[in-house]
Amino acid sequence: MRRDPDSPNSNSNGVRPQKNGSSSRSPPSKTSQSNSTNGHTHTTNGDSSMYTNGSPATIKAAPVSFFGHDRKEVTRLLIQGLNDLGYHSSANMLTQESGYELESPSVSAFRHAVLQGEWSEADSLLFGSHLLDSSGGVSINNDDSMYHHGLLLAEGADRDELRFCLRRQKYLELLEERDLSGALMVLRQELTPLNQDVTQLHHLSSLIVCQSADDLKTQASWDGARGISRSTLLAELSQSISPSVMIPDHRLAVLLDQVKQSQISKCLYHNPSTSPSLFLDHMCDRSQFPLQTILELNQNAGEVWDLEFSHNGKRLATCGQDTAVVIYDTTTFRVWHKLTEHTDHVAFVAWSPDDSKLISCCKDKKARVWDTTTGHCILTVDHRDYPVTTASWAPDGDSFVTGSHDKQSQLCLWSLQGKQIHKWDIEHRVQDCAISPNGQRLITISTERHIFVYNFMTREEEYHMRLKDNSTCIKISRDSRYLLVNMVDNEVELIDINTAEVVRRFLGQKQGVYVIRSAFGGSDENLVISGSEDGRVYIWHKENGTLIETLEGHTGGCVNAVAWNPANPCMFASGGDDRKVRM
Numbered sequence: 001m002r003r004d005p006d007s008p009n010s011n012s013n014g015v016r017p018q019k020n021g022s023s024s025r026s027p028p029s030k031t032s033q034s035n036s037t038n039g040h041t042h043t044t045n046g047d048s049s050m051y052t053n054g055s056p057a058t059i060k061a062a063p064v065s066f067f068g069h070d071r072k073e074v075t076r077l078l079i080q081g082l083n084d085l086g087y088h089s090s091a092n093m094l095t096q097e098s099g100y101e102l103e104s105p106s107v108s109a110f111r112h113a114v115l116q117g118e119w120s121e122a123d124s125l126l127f128g129s130h131l132l133d134s135s136g137g138v139s140i141n142n143d144d145s146m147y148h149h150g151l152l153l154a155e156g157a158d159r160d161e162l163r164f165c166l167r168r169q170k171y172l173e174l175l176e177e178r179d180l181s182g183a184l185m186v187l188r189q190e191l192t193p194l195n196q197d198v199t200q201l202h203h204l205s206s207l208i209v210c211q212s213a214d215d216l217k218t219q220a221s222w223d224g225a226r227g228i229s230r231s232t233l234l235a236e237l238s239q240s241i242s243p244s245v246m247i248p249d250h251r252l253a254v255l256l257d258q259v260k261q262s263q264i265s266k267c268l269y270h271n272p273s274t275s276p277s278l279f280l281d282h283m284c285d286r287s288q289f290p291l292q293t294i295l296e297l298n299q300n301a302g303e304v305w306d307l308e309f310s311h312n313g314k315r316l317a318t319c320g321q322d323t324a325v326v327i328y329d330t331t332t333f334r335v336w337h338k339l340t341e342h343t344d345h346v347a348f349v350a351w352s353p354d355d356s357k358l359i360s361c362c363k364d365k366k367a368r369v370w371d372t373t374t375g376h377c378i379l380t381v382d383h384r385d386y387p388v389t390t391a392s393w394a395p396d397g398d399s400f401v402t403g404s405h406d407k408q409s410q411l412c413l414w415s416l417q418g419k420q421i422h423k424w425d426i427e428h429r430v431q432d433c434a435i436s437p438n439g440q441r442l443i444t445i446s447t448e449r450h451i452f453v454y455n456f457m458t459r460e461e462e463y464h465m466r467l468k469d470n471s472t473c474i475k476i477s478r479d480s481r482y483l484l485v486n487m488v489d490n491e492v493e494l495i496d497i498n499t500a501e502v503v504r505r506f507l508g509q510k511q512g513v514y515v516i517r518s519a520f521g522g523s524d525e526n527l528v529i530s531g532s533e534d535g536r537v538y539i540w541h542k543e544n545g546t547l548i549e550t551l552e553g554h555t556g557g558c559v560n561a562v563a564w565n566p567a568n569p570c571m572f573a574s575g576g577d578d579r580k581v582r583m
Helices: 071-085 088-098 103-116 119-126 145-147 159-176 179-195 196-210 213-220 229-238 251-266
Strands: 049-052 057-058 305-309 315-320 325-329 335-339 346-351 357-362 364-369 377-382 388-393 397-406 411-415 420-423 432-435 442-447 452-454 463-468 470-476 482-487 492-497 501-507 517-521 527-532 534-540 547-552 558-566 571-574
Touching: 071 251, 103 229, 103 315, 119 159, 145 357, 159 179, 159 196, 179 196, 196 213, 196 482, 213 388, 305 325, 305 346, 305 571, 325 357, 335 364, 346 388, 357 388, 357 397, 357 501, 364 388, 397 432, 432 470, 442 470, 470 517, 492 527, 492 547, 517 558, 527 558
Parallel strands: 305 558, 315 346, 388 432
Antiparallel strands: 049 057, 305 315, 315 325, 325 335, 346 357, 357 364, 364 377, 388 397, 397 411, 411 420, 432 442, 442 452, 452 463, 470 482, 482 492, 492 501, 517 527, 527 534, 534 547, 558 571
């Protein structure tokens, strides 16, 4: 398809509240404290007396290192890992035997204060206080310098930003309780003086007019004090506390994941449906990779411009230069439905999250929503003046966004009843759009070389970035972290959505005149696949950018679109100018 040249809730760290000096009934007291802090030994490590058959035996002191690693760090990680696995008795036994504690009483008290919503206490424990109250609340020994001076923060941590996070949670909980005067006082006297993100502060102030707790949760994208918001806050705060003081959540599991990812990044043909074993070094064989065409589908009467697998992998929808949308069964590869109500070329298709519906976007200036069980059109959205170029479903499946070159209604949110829920007030024409799977962001590319990122919940623009050249399409990864952008200067860019930085560029495919689509591929999206104007399919390793395969795709023109089956890592499809879909 030629581009239009005229278009301009669990506790973190695996620690139960009653462990390490903290309980669900009352915070730790002076009597529960020892002179140890944050993993410091309360006995000499490995130096103790045992009795075997009634006779005393002396245990030799354990070596300082563990195969080149710090022994104390390894032991504390094991204690945390055992708690994460639910082996709490074993974790306690390891603490007693090794003499190492997972965290100090001050850290346990801070964890307890955050999870219980004791915000003044949490602030004092985190930043320090000269007012030690021994008559009630969490009482800490006057010799505990960590409490007196606060917890050791990570390098570069912003104290005001941490205070803002704590007080924001306090403010939201007061709004949830409908204590508006208390919330207003926190907003004016505690949040505003910190001079943090003005946009966020304005959003917080707008929440005071919410009519109910449910309305507040929706507008704030927040699940309330009884949800996981406090645990989420604790995890967020812990990232700014020195890891020597407060080990990051699930650290052992994270390290094991890094080991796996390191091996996967070196495995060019990694595509198994199961996670690699920790017992063996991992390497996939090329013979296990989908390299051969097993079938050609030819029910499209014109060039194939777009195709997409359903989320369960059981169906494949294709469209293009003719007026029909063809849905195939991916088990038998027979036609499931042929949707024929469009009157012009169909440029784009998108499955609903539950695969019960399909949107098709057409040059007849209409987008149609189909029931994929019956094949009936259940809704038609008319953009009137310009073709509909793209669409994307909200994660709940109850609404969707359409994009168009129409300068009156370029980007609109619709209900399944055909009601326009929202229209973004923008000036650029929309070439492609996508809603992140987590529902947090809506991303568009314009015909004027820009990417726009919106907060999908608030509808506000978060940022935009200028591209060096025109782009034709985008795709968001399943984890909502990365964005693939096809550029007309023969490259595909991988962008980190949170930082807006180009992480990697994939080179080799040809693109300059036509709309060429790319996709994430492989069992865990560790591959990038793209069509090309030279009739080939290009596959790269996502983590290192290596071009691992160039496959002969379609004769007599472009490979316009590719898609990887999300349920079958050994199957992908390509559509080309030769009117065929190759499996």
